[in-house]
Amino acid sequence: MTSHARASQPICGQAVVVGAGMAGLMAAAVLAEFFSKVVIIERDTLPDTPALRKGVPQGAHVHTFLGYAVEAMEKLIPGIMEELYGAGAVRIRRNHDIWFHDADGPTPIRDVGILTPSVTRPLLEHRTRERVEALANVKLSDGTRMLGFETGAGGSVAGISVRTSGADAETIPADLVIDCSGRGSRLPAWLEDEGYGPVPEQTLDIAMSYTSGLFRPPAELRGDKWACLMLAIPPSLRASYLTPVDGGLWLATMYARAGDTAPRDHEGFVEWTRGLAHPCIHERLVQGEPVSKLSSYNIPKGTWRRFDRMERFPLGVLPMGEAFTSFNPMYGQGISLAAGQALSLRGTLQRCAEAGSEGRIAASYFSGCHDLNATGWSVMETRDLAYSSTKGPRPADLEERWRFGRAIRDLAEQDGEVHTLMVRVTHLLDPPAVLRDPAIVKRSEAIAAGT
Numbered sequence: 001m002t003s004h005a006r007a008s009q010p011i012c013g014q015a016v017v018v019g020a021g022m023a024g025l026m027a028a029a030v031l032a033e034f035f036s037k038v039v040i041i042e043r044d045t046l047p048d049t050p051a052l053r054k055g056v057p058q059g060a061h062v063h064t065f066l067g068y069a070v071e072a073m074e075k076l077i078p079g080i081m082e083e084l085y086g087a088g089a090v091r092i093r094r095n096h097d098i099w100f101h102d103a104d105g106p107t108p109i110r111d112v113g114i115l116t117p118s119v120t121r122p123l124l125e126h127r128t129r130e131r132v133e134a135l136a137n138v139k140l141s142d143g144t145r146m147l148g149f150e151t152g153a154g155g156s157v158a159g160i161s162v163r164t165s166g167a168d169a170e171t172i173p174a175d176l177v178i179d180c181s182g183r184g185s186r187l188p189a190w191l192e193d194e195g196y197g198p199v200p201e202q203t204l205d206i207a208m209s210y211t212s213g214l215f216r217p218p219a220e221l222r223g224d225k226w227a228c229l230m231l232a233i234p235p236s237l238r239a240s241y242l243t244p245v246d247g248g249l250w251l252a253t254m255y256a257r258a259g260d261t262a263p264r265d266h267e268g269f270v271e272w273t274r275g276l277a278h279p280c281i282h283e284r285l286v287q288g289e290p291v292s293k294l295s296s297y298n299i300p301k302g303t304w305r306r307f308d309r310m311e312r313f314p315l316g317v318l319p320m321g322e323a324f325t326s327f328n329p330m331y332g333q334g335i336s337l338a339a340g341q342a343l344s345l346r347g348t349l350q351r352c353a354e355a356g357s358e359g360r361i362a363a364s365y366f367s368g369c370h371d372l373n374a375t376g377w378s379v380m381e382t383r384d385l386a387y388s389s390t391k392g393p394r395p396a397d398l399e400e401r402w403r404f405g406r407a408i409r410d411l412a413e414q415d416g417e418v419h420t421l422m423v424r425v426t427h428l429l430d431p432p433a434v435l436r437d438p439a440i441v442k443r444s445e446a447i448a449a450g451t
């Protein structure tokens with residue numbers, strides 16, 4: 001048990017986590033506080049050193065941290081941020097070391113008091129996995145594929161069936177299964193087969209493509225913390241992120257929409273950045289030396305599986321991470337949402353341990369992370385619907401959100417405190433309601449009206 005363990009007695013015997021991605025690792029860290037044994041099942045054979053792997057194809061792309069992810073991961077795995085910095089992650093002062101350009105262009109360069117690590121996904125996962133595997137009651141079985149859920153009494157989930165290569169299929173019983181198997185989760189199909197009905201889904205067709213590669217900066221820029229995240233300015237659909245990462249390298253990701261993709265040859269890739277809204281990324285990249293191949297990843301849609309809206313939900317299983325909320329990763333929310341869900345799981349299990357209310361576990365878990373999920377969705381929806389290529393339901397207040405967002409942005413140009421609040425909302429550290437403070441609304445509207 002970790003120093004954060006709060007359950008005086010384990011709730012039950014064994015919990016199983018499907019998937020050893022970031023969500024699975026954070027889920028296991030929480031479960032280890034409450035269950036006597038936690039088994040993580042991962043289909044990939046996991047590398048001994050930080051390395052890309054097949055089951056996490058997004059590993060080659062920029063994984064930006066939001067402030068929320070930093071705070072939540074620290075609560076789940078204390079000390080992890082310093083470990084990442086010690087291993088080479090670059091400490092970035094948001095909106096100061098990283099120059100953020102939104103859909104209206106560059107935003108002010110200011111220290112808003114949020115520190116985040118700029119780190120390659122393989123190093124992040126590797127260090128997190130080391131910490132979770134070191135927990136005495138956690139066992140990780142890699143090279144083992146989950147085949148399906150095992151149905152128990154009253155339509156609950158009683159475990160999973162798995163196969164390790166070269167061996168027969170076997171059943172692993174579990175008092176609780178956390179499904180962190182990513183976008184391709186089998187949980188929706190199982191729920192339907194077992195008579196729970198289809199899982200309602202909220203989707204937005206974003207038609208995004210990501211292309212990324214590592215570059216070595218020229219000698220005079222090594223150790224320079226400068227980073228830039230440049231969203232596309234409509235009607236342009238091209239965006240880009242260049243950031244220093246561990247190993248003294250730059251990681252560059254190009255974002256395109258609606259069938260457009262940055263080329264996967266280095267010359268074409270660098271040339272593509274010439275067409276971005278501002279030349280700063282191009283000017284740097286032309287000086288870089290390519291040190292990895294370029295990888296692409298397409299994301300047709302953002303999806304929020306609304307398990308919380310189902311009339312019935314079984315005991316014994318919960319979804320987490322991309323299996324639950326897979327939004328447009330352009331806004332860097334994936335790890336934050338998974339971490340928020342892990343914290344909701346912790347709160348739920350704590351209540352169960354104290355009050356023995358296992359029957360309400362799903363309702364408690366879903367409501368504990370609802371507001372964070374909803375804010376993440378709203379950020380994506382408000383930003384993505386500004387691009388003509390995005391298809392999906394338009395919220396009734398979309399124009400008002402844009403109008404208010406522009407007014408706040410204008411005020412933030414002039415006022416560092418409002419700027420900080422605005423960035424804290426984007427980093428999921430504060431609820432959007434903080435920007436509706438009457439004094440802020442009045443001042444932003446006065447600026448918007450030109451008075």
Ligand SMILES: Cc1cc2nc3c(=O)[nH]c(=O)nc-3n(C[C@H](O)[C@H](O)[C@H](O)COP(=O)(O)OP(=O)(O)OC[C@H]3O[C@@H](n4cnc5c(N)ncnc54)[C@H](O)[C@@H]3O)c2cc1C
Nearest residue numbers: 019021022023043055058063064146182321322329334335
């Ligand atoms: C291109 C891209 C860029 C991203 N950028 C960011 C970013 O900047 N910031 C951010 O916070 N988030 C980002 N994300 C999201 C982030 O990667 C995920 O949200 C986060 O890692 C949580 O993912 P997960 O663990 O739920 O799923 P995944 O990372 O998909 O992991 C699922 C795991 O389950 C395993 N698995 C699947 N099926 C089985 C099975 N049947 N049996 C056993 N194991 C199985 C897989 O091998 C894998 O290890 C990005 C995502 C993408 C696609």
